Amino acid sequence: MTALTTAPTPPRVGPPEKRRRRVGFSQRLSRWDVKVSPYLYVSPFFIIFAITGLFPLLYTGWVSMHKWTLIGGDAGYTGFDNFTAIFQQGEFWLSLRNTFMIFLLSSVPQVIIAIVLAAILNQNIRAKTFWRMGVLIPYIVAPVAVGLIFGQLFADQYGVINTALSAIGLPKIGWHSNTFASWTAIATMVNFRWIGYNTLIFLAAMQAVPADLYEAAVIDGAGRMRQFFSITLPQIRSTIIFVVITSTIGGLQIFDEPRTFDTYGTGGPSHQWETTTMYLWNLGWGPQQNLGRAAAVAWLLFVVIVIFALINYFVSSRISTSDARRGTSKQSRGRRGSTDRKGATR
Secondary structure, rough: OOOOOOOOOOOOOOOOOOOOOOOHHHHHHHHHHHHHHHHHHHHHHHHHHHHHHHHHHHHHHHHHHHHEEEEEEEEOOOOHHHHHHHHHOOHHHHHHHHHHHHHHHHHHHHHHHHHHHHHOOOOOOOOOHHHHOOOHHHOOOOOHHHHHHHHHHHOOOHHHHHHHHHHHHOOOOOOOOOOOHHHHHHHHHHHHHHHHHHHHHHHHHHHHHOOHHHHHHHHHOOHHHHHHHHHHHHOHHHHHHHHHHHHHHHHHOEEEEEEEEOOOOOOOOOOOOOHHHHHHHHHHOOOOOOOOHHHHHHHHHHHHHHHHHHHHHHHHHHHHHHHHHHHHHHHHHHHHHHHHHHHHHH
16 A cells, blocks of 8 residues: 655745835824924914913912002901902993993994905905005004093093084083994094004905806896895905904903093093003003002903803804705705706706
8 A cells, every 4th residue: 555645735825925114204204293293383373372371471460369569568467358349349340331332333234344444345346555555554553642632632622523523513421421423532542543453354355256146146136235245245255254353352441542531530520531451551540550450450350351251252153054954955946947947848
């Protein structure tokens, strides 16, 4: 008998083993650059904000919990006594009322007039570069100069406006004695400075609107007003939200215009145009020199600004969401109508 011989199994043929390549230092550095460089690019803003914004905010909150004077410094921990004392002072609530009213009389017309001016400057007019740069001139004028100029306009006895009213037989207006008149005068000063700045922001947003939308609207027979309300305003909705929020923040911090409205800078004899920032200034650097209470007012104003900014954001986002839903429903209805017409023709 012959022995059975087994044939040797052939070796498995497979893909060659890949050798691990050693990553060089330059490649590692490039990977770190891709991952880390974006954070390094944005870090200067956050570092500067932490130094000039976040730290003063936290330090002001700490000072508001202490009895703090300008000369002696920290005189002891008081807790929330400074906030309680502020709430019990009628001048604080009066300053809040003045701040809100001046804010409404300035911010609302300011946004509306800026949108209208931007729409006009967006048209093909002559010397449009001159007019676009001209609307920014009031913004670069110093607030003190604006106060001096408008002080001559709104003077009680010999102001330009009262002189003109007397010339045509109308009674003079007590700009510094009448509360609503003083609000209107200060709001006019604010609008004079900020309308041009907001106009350029709206103009930049309008120029970014695609021209195809206007061409399609012209083909459909839409006029200028219909194009403005149906195309321009919906397309710059995000810019309007931004301007409204920034106007709210700036309007609630108004200080320069009411302080330069008269020669004393105290907000009037009855505090009829004293804003919250002026009340803060008088409380911290006035006869009382109570920086602890002034810091408490600063924190209360910060909370009020945050609340108003959130309200504006949620209201604006709700309006934009509802408009987007309406546009989507109109598009779906138009598509259904077109398909129905195609089916009918077939």
